[in-house]
Amino acid sequence: MTAAIETTEAGAPIKREPRFSWLWQLLRDPLGCFGLILVLLIVLAAAGADILSPYDYKALDIKARLAPPSFEHLLGTDNLGRDTFSRILHGGRIALYVALVSVGGSLVLGLILGMLAGYGPRWLDNLLMLLFDAVRAFPVIMFALAVITVVGPSLETIIFVVIVTSVPGYARITRAATLSLKNTEFILAERSLGAGTVRVMVSHLLPNLIAPLLILASMDIPVVITIEAGLSFLGLGVKPPTPSWGSILNDGYSFIRNTPWLVIAGGIPLIITTLGFTFLGEAMRDVFDPKMKKDR
Amino acid sequence: MSGNEHVLDVRDLSVSFRTARGKVRALRHVDINVPRNKIVGIVGESGCGKSTLINTVLRLLAPNAVIEDGSEVIFQGDDVLKMSNSQLTDLRGQRISMVFQDPMTALNPVISIGTQMTDILYRQKIPMAQKRKRAADMLAQVGIPDAVRRLDDHPHQFSGGMRQRICIAMALMMNPSLLIADEPTTALDVTLEAQIIHLMKELREEFECSMLFVSHNLGLIAELCDEVIVMYAGEVVEQGEVHDLFHRAQHPYTRMLLECDPARIEETRQELPTISGSVPDLIDLPKGCIFSPRCPHRYEPCNESPPDHYAVSDQHSARCFLVRDGR
Numbered sequence: 001m002t003a004a005i006e007t008t009e010a011g012a013p014i015k016r017e018p019r020f021s022w023l024w025q026l027l028r029d030p031l032g033c034f035g036l037i038l039v040l041l042i043v044l045a046a047a048g049a050d051i052l053s054p055y056d057y058k059a060l061d062i063k064a065r066l067a068p069p070s071f072e073h074l075l076g077t078d079n080l081g082r083d084t085f086s087r088i089l090h091g092g093r094i095a096l097y098v099a100l101v102s103v104g105g106s107l108v109l110g111l112i113l114g115m116l117a118g119y120g121p122r123w124l125d126n127l128l129m130l131l132f133d134a135v136r137a138f139p140v141i142m143f144a145l146a147v148i149t150v151v152g153p154s155l156e157t158i159i160f161v162v163i164v165t166s167v168p169g170y171a172r173i174t175r176a177a178t179l180s181l182k183n184t185e186f187i188l189a190e191r192s193l194g195a196g197t198v199r200v201m202v203s204h205l206l207p208n209l210i211a212p213l214l215i216l217a218s219m220d221i222p223v224v225i226t227i228e229a230g231l232s233f234l235g236l237g238v239k240p241p242t243p244s245w246g247s248i249l250n251d252g253y254s255f256i257r258n259t260p261w262l263v264i265a266g267g268i269p270l271i272i273t274t275l276g277f278t279f280l281g282e283a284m285r286d287v288f289d290p291k292m293k294k295d296r
Numbered sequence: 297m298s299g300n301e302h303v304l305d306v307r308d309l310s311v312s313f314r315t316a317r318g319k320v321r322a323l324r325h326v327d328i329n330v331p332r333n334k335i336v337g338i339v340g341e342s343g344c345g346k347s348t349l350i351n352t353v354l355r356l357l358a359p360n361a362v363i364e365d366g367s368e369v370i371f372q373g374d375d376v377l378k379m380s381n382s383q384l385t386d387l388r389g390q391r392i393s394m395v396f397q398d399p400m401t402a403l404n405p406v407i408s409i410g411t412q413m414t415d416i417l418y419r420q421k422i423p424m425a426q427k428r429k430r431a432a433d434m435l436a437q438v439g440i441p442d443a444v445r446r447l448d449d450h451p452h453q454f455s456g457g458m459r460q461r462i463c464i465a466m467a468l469m470m471n472p473s474l475l476i477a478d479e480p481t482t483a484l485d486v487t488l489e490a491q492i493i494h495l496m497k498e499l500r501e502e503f504e505c506s507m508l509f510v511s512h513n514l515g516l517i518a519e520l521c522d523e524v525i526v527m528y529a530g531e532v533v534e535q536g537e538v539h540d541l542f543h544r545a546q547h548p549y550t551r552m553l554l555e556c557d558p559a560r561i562e563e564t565r566q567e568l569p570t571i572s573g574s575v576p577d578l579i580d581l582p583k584g585c586i587f588s589p590r591c592p593h594r595y596e597p598c599n600e601s602p603p604d605h606y607a608v609s610d611q612h613s614a615r616c617f618l619v620r621d622g623r
Contacts, residue, residue: 184401185396185397185398185401185402186401186402186403186404186405188356188396189394189396189402189403189463190404191356191388192354192356192388192389192393192394192396193388193389193393193394193416193466193467193469194385194386194387194388194389194390194393194416194419194470195385195389195415196381196382196385199415199418203407203415204404204407207404207406207407208404208405208406211406
């Protein structure tokens, strides 16, 4: 009797999910597909900057200063006659580097601290929460300006500032999720089967926490890119010869009376990146969040 | 009976919880034992200390719990209450393991069954393929068809009954000497309940492990267990072999519990019988017998001092003055 009942249940053809079914679901969503294409475009452009760029981004072409787009200079040149297209490609590299390192860093740190706060003893939780709240109370740009004034502008400073200001966000989400998971029966069951604290945290809590955090991170990338561009625009980001979308925008701002092309060339990649990562993040949330799933 | 025949010996166990209102004395002087290869059932209403008792055996109590001095939980000769954390990790899952009430929440939803099962074997240095084979064998043994293929499935792809089978398979992975089952069928429907009980009986023959089976379903206890312990408000009120207890119940609480079992009601009536009153406040205990406020047979000695365990026969004792006085 036992076997009969269970076999009909299991014997019904079970739809096997292909390994990358989530990717297909992502591609079926038009916005997700669009986001993915934009993101791939940005990433490939940044990664292949050395091959794709027609000129050295530092090379001056004094005769063609502030030139409009032409076949010679695809997006024109800046006030020093440097090829804007090459500078945009290399600027993308900087932007992605800052975004990936600082989002990755804050994700990892936030995850560790959040899990410690959620799973650890009460006093540690209180201490960490106090710290997070204190950090969150600083306005990001003010904090950035203060740090840059003390340490001096550089890529590392930007990364540091972004990590410090975004760790509390990740940590809070991780902590909240950990707290609600901590008292579930399956964690108790794992402990009753001999899982130690580290094992519970790493192999059982982590897989439950990582999906929502990755989506949050993907939506955070454009924010970080804008922070980097913003600081570079203010002259507090990367130092001059290194191209950045923000500094290109700043040049465009200074020479807006002579040519609109620098502002356009600096602005469009920012728009593309922001849209791409936001669409991708939202589509990923829809795919991975079981509550948002409609027909499966 | 010598001490070695018992897998588990709980002696004079008292556990309290510190709360804002005061100390909740959840367990008071509990003495029970689980003989080798026997199934011992624990019955009682909600809040009588069943869960506290089994959580103490595994040392998985809430942080505000205090185990009072003089308590001993001897498992195969070792005192669980004196174990260090690493000893406890060794104990759990390998020597004692547990099956939980609700199979819907007892499995990690984002990890495949195979990974969860092989993970239990982390203490064994054997190749992964061998671990997976063992997991598949266990699944087959608890009646999951197509076990090898289903190792890669996630918990939500199984039905409730199958999940409970998986939980049982996981608990038996390391071949423990004692299996604790905390109301393993409460969350399942009646047909599945019968299947699970049947399975547990079979597995007990096969794995030769003792079981501590917690339930408030008297029918199940009668069906499955060899010995029964009746608990009330943190005390053991009656214990004995299953036959004695069901046919010659001595303690008024046990008798009333049996009367309340809908399956045992013989005449037709409009209302189900209940035990009037509720479990006493465990912060402020009555002076006499713990059950006296609800007891229909209470007389003078009941209000004076708490009764001791009085033997009814060799294997059967009850904590009631009626037994002492032969009334």
